[in-house]
Amino acid sequence: MKITIITKECKTKDKDAPAKANLCFRLRDKDVDLKVRSDIEVMLDYWDNDALSYRRTKKVPSDEQKKVKVLVQTITTALSEQYNSATADVAWMKNVIDECVNPTSKSTETLTTVVSRMEQYIAEHPMSPKSALVYKPTIKKLQRYEAYKKEIEGKEGFTLYCETIRPEEYLDFREYVINEYIHYNDYPEFYEQFSLDMHPPKQMSSTQIIGIMHHLRIVGHWCIKMGFTTNRSCDAFTIPAAVQGTPFYLTIEERDKVYNANLHNKPELEVYRDLFIFQSMVGCRVGDLFSFTKDNIVGDILQYLPHKTMRKRSQTVSVPLTTKAMEILKRYDGKQEKLLPTKQVYQYNEGIRAVLRECGINRMVTILDTVTGKEVQKPICDVATSHMARRNFIGNLYKKVKDPELVSSMTGHVNGSRAFARYREIDEETKVNLVNLIN
Incomplete structure (x- = not known):
């Protein structure tokens, strides 16, 4: 045939x-x-x-x-x-x-909704509880979108089905997501049924919108792989790449200023400072930082499986501990089951900013406004997060040793990772060193 x-x-x-x-x-x-x-x-x-x-x-x-x-x-x-x-x-x-x-001509009796397939994906596909939670807001937006099409636009019976969803419906949903915060103000009575008073829709950044559309595509591919549908419309629309700014991080001098700061009169800040500096010395993600126990220390080396990539590749990360990192561990030896005190991530982020302000680390850095996409200037102490500690490790190491594979072996990045490539800082010093190679 x-x-x-x-x-x-x-x-x-x-x-x-x-x-x-x-x-x-x-x-x-x-x-x-x-x-x-x-x-x-x-x-x-x-x-x-x-x-x-x-x-x-x-x-x-x-x-x-x-x-x-x-x-x-x-x-x-x-x-x-x-x-x-x-x-x-x-x-x-x-x-x-x-x-x-024209797939909508099919009988809906044998079809499965996109929402139910996404819920099934969360329940059956191997993923961490945190990853599963990320899909929940997307499901709720899909449910509000379908209700909006029925009640506001008058499209009776409107439902997105896995087998019949069209590319233009994906794009229409994206437009709804972009404008939902406007619809919320225009149709307050409609949105009352969703109990959004505590968390009303806000204008979303391009990165957030891209993430939601990726959820739909991931579930679409899973449905095809599982044999639930042959509908490949999830591949027929474009998802733009997320626009990301140049990573900023503390210099070694700034990091050491924080490490040596006298915070004895503020014991709570001392704890946040120790967590931040330890993370800056080992380059782990915050989720891994708070999961470490004494079993992760083998001699003078920290060994662990990064939670983010554990299911995709179980490659152990080994990071030799510096004298500063060892000194911090001694301060908390035997005080708790975990290697270091644990905090809520939002508390940790606020603590990092408070520590930097206390230490006078307030130089201006350029960041991208996540909503407008434009560059803005902010004091580093106002925008620092736990992930900056990871950047402190990667960025400063990379400036000393221009070997991405060596550095990524201690960070858990996949070789050739686009995320890792962002950490390379092409500054004047790097350019001078480069041209000196052919001097």
């Missing part, structure tokens, strides 16, 4: 209009030869019949290019899987193609 695709130009009275064509599918197998003209239209000037996709062009939106490519793959797969030489005819073939192009 062989499936081929050709184009048949659409007739138009407007001679100046760009030439368009319908995609026509042909299925041949011994005595079977079926031809069906689909409703899929393409721009003839930019269509590649051999590749069955658009050539590189900016004349056709990237979302439209992906949509057509995915539709072609979906139809070809559906025809191959459902083909029966004894019963196949033009009516059957047309029905299969129409179901792929």
